[in-house]
Amino acid sequence: MRGSKMVFSAVILTVAIAGCTTSPDVTEQSSIPKEVEARDAISAILFDQRTYYIENQAFTTSASNLRTLTTKLDTPNYTYRLVAKPNQRTGIAVTATPKRPNLRSFTGVVFAIDAGKETLTISEICETNGPSKKPPAPPTAPQSPRDMIRCPVGSRSAIAIVTQR
Known part of the structure; x- marks a missing residue:
């Protein structure tokens, strides 16, 4: 009887210790849903920008012109901002x-690229390599539709990250 109590106590102690220790990844894991929220919001805004461009041959810096009414520019976790890059006719x-x-x-971007007889829109979302209060600088527009948009130093493609998972 005494042996079974000791085994039971050892099991309880092991479970208690395991429950009290946290791995360093716990903080990172709790930030993932919030970061997915930001990535999804930027994706929705970029989609709306592409639609707006098709209809108006320009991008918009006004959120009220976009169809994504569910995307607020100020949420509990993030503040969003629209900036013409380099101008409203060629990118946002x-x-x-x-x-x-x-x-x-x-930072998400969408560019209008001349492809001969038509204009294509190409987009990318860049995320900082680690936590940061400063968004990545907007990437420069590709010269042709075959060129890739490259995220600046200190950031990486969030789209490539999502497709790898």
């Missing part, structure tokens, strides 16, 4: 600046 950038210190920042 959307930044997501976190309000909490443990979150990554994001």
Whole structure:
């Protein structure tokens, strides 16, 4: 009887210790849903920008012109901003600046690229390599439809990250 109590106590102690220890990844895991929220919001805004461009041959810096009414430019976790890059006819950038210190920042861009007889829109979302209160600088527009948009130093493609998972 005494042996079974000791085994039971050892099991309880092991479970208690395991429950009290946290891995360093716990903080990172709790930030993932918030970062996905930012990535999804930027994706929706970029989609709306593409639609707006098709209809108006220009991008817009006014959120009220976009169809994504569910995307607010100020949420509990992020503040979003629309900036013409380099101008409203050729590109737009959307930044997501976190309000909490443990979150990554994001910058999404969509560019209108001349492809001969038509104009194509190409987009990318860049995320900082680690938590940052400053969004990545907007990437420069590719010269041709075959060129890739490259995220600046200190950031990486959030789209490539999502497709790898």
